[in-house]
Amino acid sequence: MLDKVFDSLLALAYPQACQICENPVENLADGVACQSCWTKTNIFSGTETLCQKCGAFLQTKSSNFQTYCHRCDGHFYDSVCAVGIYEYALSASVLHLKREPFVAKRLRGLFLSGFQKSDFQNATLIIPVPLSKKRLLERGFNQAAVAAKILANQTKIKLDEQSLARSIDTPMHRAGMDGKARMMSVENAFEVKRPKFIKNEKILLVDDVFTSGATVSNCAKVLKENGASEVYVYTLARTL
Numbered sequence: 001m002l003d004k005v006f007d008s009l010l011a012l013a014y015p016q017a018c019q020i021c022e023n024p025v026e027n028l029a030d031g032v033a034c035q036s037c038w039t040k041t042n043i044f045s046g047t048e049t050l051c052q053k054c055g056a057f058l059q060t061k062s063s064n065f066q067t068y069c070h071r072c073d074g075h076f077y078d079s080v081c082a083v084g085i086y087e088y089a090l091s092a093s094v095l096h097l098k099r100e101p102f103v104a105k106r107l108r109g110l111f112l113s114g115f116q117k118s119d120f121q122n123a124t125l126i127i128p129v130p131l132s133k134k135r136l137l138e139r140g141f142n143q144a145a146v147a148a149k150i151l152a153n154q155t156k157i158k159l160d161e162q163s164l165a166r167s168i169d170t171p172m173h174r175a176g177m178d179g180k181a182r183m184m185s186v187e188n189a190f191e192v193k194r195p196k197f198i199k200n201e202k203i204l205l206v207d208d209v210f211t212s213g214a215t216v217s218n219c220a221k222v223l224k225e226n227g228a229s230e231v232y233v234y235t236l237a238r239t240l
């Protein structure tokens with residue numbers, strides 16, 4: 001206990017090293033990455049061409065016609081949005097969030113402003129992507145729920161951590177798994193515990209990172225099967 005107090009005092013007195021480049025993090029609001037690593041991180045500004053459905057990064061410049069990546073054609077969600085690309089400061093922050101239930105002020109701000117710029121304002125219910133009971137016990141918290149609470153507190157949209165559950169403990173996604181393997185590994189992993197709470201709701205599903213989309217697509221599938229009218233997905237970061 002005392003060690004912990006000492007550690008936090010030390011952290012206040014001596015800025016911690018950036019988890020990417022090891023230079024000191026001078027601003028506490030930047031969290032685990034330094035100013036210059038934040039500058040290098042691709043935060044979506046709204047001028048990029050992103051897939052209209054899954055938000056995949058397609059080009060740096062915006063084009064006027066609607067564009068789809070088509071990798072997401074079979075996915076069950078309606079639309080996906082992320083703060084930016086899973087790289088530099090965003091990847092370090094997301095990895096840190098898996099260890100500690102903490103989102104630094106800079107990322108909290110980006111997460112909120114990204115939501116305000118999104119088409120998800122009409123969402124009626126916020127649901128974090130659940131962990132299995134086993135994983136929740138191991139980790140002690142659900143990192144998606146930490147992000148979901150930030151949004152719920154600021155937007156006053158209702159937070160629901162009970163209606164959607166992860167019934168099967170799926171193995172962690174490995175880098176070598178292709179989209180189909182990932183899709184199969186999370187198939188039937190989720191179930192709706194309280195259908196009447198999600199019926200006709202426009203659900204904003206929140207997760208830390210969007211990779212293949214398999215997890216959130218399977219969540220969206222069961223939510224829609226149980227009467228949700230729309231399922232949007234919002235994450236802190238997404239892979240390229």
Ligand SMILES: [Zn+2]
Nearest residue numbers: 018021034037
């Ligand atoms: Zn750095």
Ligand SMILES: [Zn+2]
Nearest residue numbers: 051054069072
């Ligand atoms: Zn797409």
